Amino acid sequence: MLQQLLSGDLPRSRILTALLVAILLGLALAPFLTSGARPLNTAATICVYIVLVASYDLLLGYTGIVSFAHTMFYGIGAYGVGLALARADEPAWGVVMAGLGLALLLSLVLALVVGLIALRVQAIFYAMITLAVASSFVVLASQLSDFTGGEDGVTFSVPHVLSPACRLVEREVFGRQLDGRLLTYYIVFGGCLLLFLFLLRLVNSPFGRVLQAIRENPFRAEALGYRTMVYRIWANVLAALTASLAGALMALWLRYVGPKTSLGFEVMTDILLIVVIGGMGTMYGAVVGATLFILAQNYLRDWMAHGAAALDGVPVLAAALHPDRWMLWLGMLFILSIYWFPVGIVGRLRLRAWLAARSLH
Amino acid sequence: MSIAPTAPSAAVELPATRRDIAPLLLVPLLMLAMLPLVGNLATWLTLSVAGLAMGMMIFIMASGLTLVFGLMNVINFGHGAFIAVGAFSATLVLVPLRGWLEIDSLTVNLGVLALAIVVAMVVTGLLGWAFERLIIQPVYGQHLKQILVTMGGMIVAEQLIHVVWGAGTIAVPLPAALRGALLLGDAAIDKYRLVAVAVGLVVFVAMYLILSRTKIGLLVRAGVEHGEMVEALGYRIRRLFVLVFAAGASLAGLGGAMWGLYKETLTAAMGGEIMVMLFIVIIIGGLGSVGGCFIGALLIALVANYAGFLAPGVALVSSIVLMVSVLLWRPAGLYPTGRG
């Protein structure tokens, strides 16, 4: 049964399995294991980022395409739902669906257009073109500020059942109010879980295997009769749509959309960092990587602040440990990962397990 | 390092080969075409000079990027780091010598500026050398890893700028003698923009001469085509790579310093912000072609300026439209080198 659920892609490493189970349980029970808004926010962000990065892994790790437009699709999903709710008189579910539908349509069209035009060229060209398209989109979004809220973004209300005011049950359970926020959290968690399992199913299907063949040797794949262009475009479209869905879920949770959180290059860099450090082409790398990254982003900085305070006299080191400089360390870890752990954390764990198993025989 | 011309005796005179001049006409044609659209000669002149100045700076910043790709087949998504570091390194001169910049003397100001630029170029040249050895060399030939690794390099460089120069922005006012504008009839032409155009032309002419008249230039042009054969002729092309990479980084530093002064503020993210435009420029010019990069940079900047005046909402889109139009005419860029 587990095989079916995970589409045959088992963790293959005890440490990894332990990690994944811990993460799954942690996210599932987050509202009851923690108190206050911040940890729950962290947990919701982890859920969404897992899907966002996993969908990027589909492109980068499995198909071998570097695209800088992924955040754009994420943002389209978020803005679709967000702007629809902001503009509507009544924040109803129909509005949410309509916004989501339009967003998915836009993502589909863009992914197709960009794919058809650019996927026939060399990887470098494609990367640069996606970069150009994504930046134009960001500029466009901030210029149409009347519509999109510009640099500041837009806050909006969600359907009543999702709002904190809506009490489902009067009593508290394990310290948590069973209100609309909790419901929203479980919609986000459930949605992301389903999307992740969908991606897992996708990469372990024959379609997924062809993608990997194309990544390894496109000429050979073509010679074997697979129309690489078609597969690449499919991968592009599916990744884009999944990212948009992730964005929509995030919008519902945050009740806010803005260029920095939904469209900007900060998110794109985060995705790249996570997917490489976690492990390209593994899917589980997105899970482990996103969890570590978001936790670090929220909590490591506190530790770094302590460290910086302790080193107050030392000029350069204090500045280097300043919490805002956590990107410095992450960037270095990223570079090192590319050289020394090209398979990422997950790949490493699996390799260890495999080597250990071999040495027993 | 120049090569003495040798010709066999009794060289026959042949009609000159047909040179590809169509792209060379694009810039003057564009400028002339915009004149009636803008209407006012003074405004046109201001816009054109602004466009040319910006174009020159973009060219200086992008030239290293395209040359490195053409010669080494290396795509450096971290090129923006050199731009930012160059700009910030210039402050090592500009800030302490602030007083001298306030003196309204052209020679003093230009002297300080020149010193700042030299410092910027040396620092970025060294950084480029280190970057090539540490980050680029391990990933020759692997484009995917290059893209990722160089992006990582830029992230780290940006953060290091914060560590060294603080987290905020730095204001760099223009030197006193270069503030304001010259009046040419009705047209106001910023003095600093003239300096930028002059520097850009000097850089372009210098690059052209080096590439066409010196043995190193010969090696670069040959290496862009067939690096293996250059090695088989006895030249250590790896050394050339490092040299060109460091030179490209140096140029980016020069461009960054000039651009920082143009904007009069420096932010650590300034390099990353302009990467998109640089990529568009080198795609238009043809990856590996310095001449194409020059024309592409001027076109992009001119179009952005004219569009900004004629139809403001269109500015960034105009760059993409320009890129698509050029690619429809010449799919491999204005002057394809056969690479990419």
Add this chain to the structure above:
Amino acid sequence: MLAPDPAARQPLLRLAGVHTHIGQYHILQGVDLQVARGELAVLLGRNGAGKTTTLRTIMGLWRASSGSIHFDGHDITHLATPAIARAGIAYVPENMAVFSALTVRENLVLAARDGPPDAARVDWICGFFPALRTFWLRPAGTLSGGQKQMVAIARAMVEPRTLLLVDEPTKGLAPAIVQSLMAAFRELKTQGTTILLVEQNVQVVRALGDTASVMDDGRVVHAGPMAVLAGDAALQQRLLGLSVDIQP
């Protein structure tokens, strides 16, 4: 004729048990080859026998996975290509690798490592290839195939080199140009340059070659004086599937 110097009897170029792998393909499977100083050695074999790979391995463009290559008394097996070139070996590849964006003159300037090409030497080269004079300042990309081949050979001639590795220079060329090439090779030989020539052209092979080595499946299966191979039709048929001694 001078009495042969004992030191000179050492082969200029010696390959011993050279293996080359390209990816997963085992192309050279133990090549033993010797080229004496001053001779024009011909390397023959069917397509795919490994002739080009042998030249590229000598030149360091492909790494020998095992075995040794000695040149002029030095072990060059693991040297980098530029160092091998500087040791005195010039390489004229099958695809000519002429720099199209550079003029003929610039191609030669680049090949002349020790300074500007000597004018007298350039005149001497143009004696064999008059077209170079004509196209001196033209980009090499505008030349015809035969003219490009002239440029490629001229690059190897522009300064004295100890050994020339030439890969199928006459392929697809008009007879007149082939004659010019042969004349150039002959002249180089009299100057003391050693040449290792991969050729399928029977005319060139029979007229110029001192020794003949035949390759098959990544190994040298026959080596000896050209006269021996040229005179034995059965041997030719067995090794090459063709006859060297075809009447013109």
